[in-house]
Amino acid sequence: MGGSPGTADAPCDGCWFVVLPDREPASRLARRLTSRACHVLPHASGRPWLVGCWGQEQMITAEAGPVRLAVAGVCSLTPGELGARAAAVRTAAEVPAAVAGARGSFHLLASVDGEVYGRGTATGDRRLYRAEVTGVTVAADRARTLAWLTGARPDPARLAARLVPPLPYPLEHGAMWAGVATVPPGHALRLGRDGSCSAPRWWRPPPSDLPLAEAAPLLREALRGAVAARVAPGRVWGADLSGGMDSTSLCFLAAEAGARLVAVTLDWSAPTNQDAAYARLAAGALPGLTHLVFRSAELPGHFTGLNEREEPGDTPTALLRDRAQQGELVRLLREHGARRRLSGHGGDHVVTAPAAYLHRLVRRHPVTGLRHLAAHRARARWPLGAALRELAGRRSPERWLVAQAHSLATAARPEGPRCDWNTPLSLPPWATGHAVDLLAGLLREAAAGPFAALAPDRGTHAWAQRAQSAGARGGEIAGAAARAGLPIDMPFCDDAVVEACLRARPEETGHPAGYKPLLAAAMRGIVPEAILARTTKDHCDEEWRAGLTARRRDLAAWAGDSRLVAAGLADPGLLRRALLAPEVLGVGAAGLECTLGTEAWLRDLEAHPHPAHLREHAGEQAPGPPANAR
Template sequence: MGSAPTWFVVLPDREIHPDVMRQLRQRAAQAVSHPSGRPWLVGAWSPHELTFAAAGEVRLAVAGVCSLTTEELAIRARRVHSLAAVESALGKAHGSFHVIASVGGHTYVRGTLSGERRVYLTAVEGGVICADRARTLAWLTSAELDTAQLAVRLTGFTAPHPLAGGALWRGIRRVIPGEALHLDPGGQWRTARWWQAPEGELPLSEAAPALRQALREAVALRVRPGEVLGADLSGGMDSTSLCFLAAEVGARLVTATLRWTAPGNEDHAYAQHAAELLPGAEHLVFPSAELPAHFTGLDDRRDPGDEPSAALRDRAQQHHLAEAMRARGAVRRLSGHGGDHVVQPPDAYVHGLLRRSPLVGLRHAAGLRARRRWQLAAVARMLLDGHAYGTWLARTTGQLRAAPARRVIRAPQGWGLQPQLPPWASDQAVDLVGELLRAAARNVEPLAVERGRHAWIHQAQEAGRIAGHLAYGTAAEGLPVHSPFCDDAVINACLATLPQEAATPWSYKPLLAAAMHGLVPTRVLHRTTKDHCGVEWQHGLRLHRRELAAWAEESRLVASGVANAELLRRALLSPGLLRGGSAELESTLGAEAWLRDLEAHPAPVHLTHHGAPRPEPDRAAPIRSLPPKHDNSPKGAPS
């Protein structure tokens, strides 16, 4: 199987409690020092996963997939004279990577704007330390689970900013994507914005070539000419685009297509058409009846990531596909995940469009109403609503557990999806999530001034968060999954586009279709349908009814106080009666599985695969007081 994923802890240029340092030395395989000689960066990584450069009093590192070579990073390091110069020195580097710097005793750390690579911090005796994984800090500090954040996970993809993606342990904070952490040698810390969204004013004729170039560079970073590369080929526009870009670079592709059983399913036909035009690709087709059923392996305990994943249902199927690719020599796998989230804005873009261009806005609103079958009154409310983000966030608390009267696609109201807890959420869960929403509403700022743009950035960051789950889980299984659509440069290229040209009621993903014109088969670019695996989903639940019944009887969510035992039992044993569809159940199952995985793996596996680096002597007695916090992040944001 594969190796443990990369991990690292970043330390300020000051003395940290010896017990913390001792634990880190016992688990880490590498260590890099500040110019002062104190430990700066400790963890475990391979040379291709972290690039490091030094120039005088400057230390600069990038961790992940980055376009900069060691020599290029060294040149950039010489341009850095303060933390304020770090981002400008990195210039147009692209990929998906952390940035870590030490300059004159000051430390700088940031992840990606997408949230695929994140940063967490906590206070220990002697200072604030940070890491790329919340579980690393939770293990170091013996932190307890945060029940409120666990309750937020039951809202699934409806969790709004800033609740989505918060750390699940008390005392551990997440650095919001797009912000960087600054650690001072005196013990203070703060966060500051390093990323600003592009203006969003490029017409399609200019934006499409920019997106094509960004995707081309993102794929090329993960491909070596002649190397065997696994790739999903679903039949949709996203995965097909990546396959043709990889073939353009010279990859030897092994593509995988799932063939669902629903009548009229078209995925396999589009995938087959694309495969016939891919040069030298080996195309694997997997009928769903020949794969492990959905929800297979519910009781197989695995090392959990930083938070629950909703990908529980097809985990066994994806492992089967990965093994088939590995058997044919694939060393990594490309996924089209994120394409749905980043290449087109949500329908709420019409709210801002109406104010900039009233006639165009009304035309788009009418087109969306006809396509989505929205009620006229709901569209009018959507267009006329002028509530601030904080006001909308506070108002959502009154409908946290309100079930929809009927299944209809509603016009988007406010700044995003209504946060929604499932019917089996406990009264305590409702209270906890409500408290977090009200606290955030008091001072938090939206991700953008315009609500449609805010929603677009938020859904891109949700895609990045899921991509981080995929990367962590698959790295240990030997075939790491990469999601190029979640690279920051790709997201920037999309956000630079006029929203009314990146999405229209009259075409599907017009920005990506224009970007891939002449490379991807026209038949795929003109596709407007999207298939599903509902038959397999229902079959999997029926087949694993016994395991689900056992989960209901000994639910960790119930024991944590965030789920009602009887209502959860009914949902697990009668999923056909669900009112909110599959998403609400999958979020709950993912959270239940995650709690069980934590029980089975109290120590993160990534901390147990490596030996210790050369020991360093403790330089001074521990500092007993915790450092003061100077936090510039939005007040009221959850930890």
């Protein structure tokens, strides 16, 4: 941290921590964890505050009188800088100022005279979870840790929700275990010495009011700072080089920062795909690059290893399709000396405003708004009537959630405009009535709870929600990558990068006539112009279909012994038809992969009921903090 993060040096399965309040009952709870932890950091009172495992480059800490600060993850601050900032903190409310302007992606944790403050990122790629354990509210960076402490089981309603792509805000942030709650991204957790608990909001989207020409330099410097917070000159870094604008931009910024890059490119089989050609063009402008190009036939096929059970993460994931393929790429990158990897994940989500910006634009600038609407209709073939109804609508996000609960269906809805609070929800055809009822209950519960949109207008809300969706998927990717042995970094999910994107006027970044104009303007002079002018995006549809066909026997066995069927959430006959012939039911890739991911997650939990990161390693514990600022 404060330079370039290295690999974990903790004697366990990755970094993890539990945050305890400054109360005696929490001290008794800590005893359940200390034999599984490498570090125990105390409050000023001497009671345990942070218990867990982390390497010296995975967390930095600072002390100043009764103040304790910890930053876990990637952060541009050095231990000395954090120590100086800790000295200026007097109350828990002043803790956020201690990391103002810092680049990276990190948890911020503090104990100020026994008052506890903790938060993840605004995008949610780093999260906090909370639960009540023997009468004490505690927090952790992994939901499975709290599920283990409480003995919780997966919540059937949350399993039903995972069958829907995409989940709407705020459901996509829900924890999978009964009794375990997510601290929503953009909110902090406050734990008082008196047992009080609150989750105040610390982040709101910035105003989207800058012309593209003024926002582009902000994005360029945010991305440059995000890469510099991770990359040290001379260190070997793995990188994705797809030939698209997102990953290519990061490769050029990493090279600018002095990284020795080993980049991988996948050459998909569709004859119209252009990724490999653009990647080779970029590679020619990156001196010293080691460029590894693989045809898809040279790597494990999609859905290879369906029956190989792995340590599960906190949530089901749709990453199942290329898990074996990514495992092989990790092996090859490590053979070339890489110990971390850069990914352009999140770029698609954050650099372009979603079409919901039209809802405000037609009210503020009707002529311009209608012109933009015409352009979107021409590109996406929106029905005029449906588009006008969404643009004229004034219902609140709470009413939208209730309406979805009333209209939930188990059939795919036709593609339409994207100008409401979210896209209409539908469960897959194999979902049971029980699954429909459970999801409807979650929607009504969310609408009736302490719900607030991410922003007052639909456009900014949708843009921020897309950033948080990128963060949620990014957290899944990071967890899988760490378990595979090559930690991954996704700078487009950094809060500072997202805020820079959100500053741009959405009508300038979201008009369908351009392709990622904000990122192109930000990278002009850094990335070759031919790549910035690219307007195409490749796909791997042929590999996806071939993978399903090759695994038909495994999929048939899954359908016959489905955990989702056993939970009453899927109809066995319809599920079998979908797995063996998804085109018959008109099921898209997203719907099928959500179901496969949830099924695989339940099987992984059965095979690995005890979290690997909580294994006993008594005698290895270092009771104090690593050598950081004091």
